[in-house]
Amino acid sequence: MIRVIPCLDVDRGRVVKGVNFVDIRDAGDPVELAARYDAEGADELVFLDITATHEERDTIIHLVERTAEEVFIPFTIGGGLRTEEDIRAVLAAGADKVSLNSAAVRDPDLVERAAMRFGDQCIVVAIDAKRRDDGSGWEVYLAGGRRETGIEAVAWAAEAARRGAGELLVTSMDRDGTQVGFDTDLLAAIAAAAPVPVIASGGAGTLAHFGEAVTRGHADAVLAASVFHDGVYTVGEVKAAMARDGVPVRR
């Protein structure tokens, strides 16, 4: 079955971007939102920690502990994880997986070490990619799309999988925030190059986009943030649309 994964941006332990659930007590509480998404049928959750200062990063550990106590679907923590110790701390607190982005690009060995120590299944490598103007594939970007790396995304995806990434979270920087649909060419190229599950991200705007990520992009999961948080669609509506498009989902 194809997974539908809401992503929550968390800053100092609080969800940023408003969520329009009408009956929620505290729209900034990640745990309450997570439980709500679970009840709506979300298959997994990703928390992206965007806390800038290192001193305040302990708040994420506390969030992981509370989530693990109250939410009974898998969840991934991404953002700011740099070392094996950072990874160990969030997994020990109850996270099911970690998502590595810049740290994996800067130190690809970290993927290998983490996969050996904690198991492939809990290491997600997140790739932010932008189509190259000269048509030579996609460029890997860091720092939320601000910094080029000179690395080609499909090749990096294959390498990350070889080094032990259990899953790849692929975000199109061209499409992110545009709501014009996922970059299905990018997804299909990565799905063909890496033998591990691919999570599609960046560009979801209409219900049809979710099915396309799977039928054209061969993604194994679809992730979205704003369409869920802004209340444009519920997880249930997305799943119903995917099912109508012939994509198997848990309902």
Add this chain to the structure above:
Amino acid sequence: MALLDYDMSNLRSAGKALERLGARVQVCRDPGAARGSDAVLLPGVGRFGAAMERLDERGFTAMLREVAASGTPVLGICLGMQLLFDQSEESPGARGLGLIPGHVERLRTSAKVPHIGWSEVHWREGAALAPASGGPAERTYYFVHSYSCIPDDPADVIGTSEHGVGFTAAVARGGACGVQFHPEKSSAAGLALLDRWLAGVQSGQMVAS
């Protein structure tokens, strides 16, 4: 309810799920603490051989064989299910718990491995742990695995699923049960399964016959 801690798993989730259902959970780091409990939960993530080494070191291997023989219900989750068997292709030479005769082999499928995600389980009608009613959503659980169990006796299989190929999703033999999926990560369907297990433990239905 004894929850075995042998440094190989995310214990918090399984423990919290059981507590949510009203169970009193004792996290046990040595076999003495687990003996005498109503039932034993064996979670597990990681490699078969490494897990058996830890169980052996802590004295859990002998304790598990002993309590299972005396009829105490044991539930293995994910790798914990695989450990109930004799051996695994993942770690040739490593000896499993042997509570259920059979072996564990790598998923031989054209689909992506590890199998990560939600799959529907086809339960044997009336089997221990099987839901009495409900639609597909109530029988769909979260899996993360690269290996699957092959019991010698097909009668030990109580649930199957598919990932490009059919595989064993749940087993029961006497008081020993195992599920390949993670009930503690399978939302309402998973909590319901744990609840059925707890009810079976309390009523004595999970005891070896």
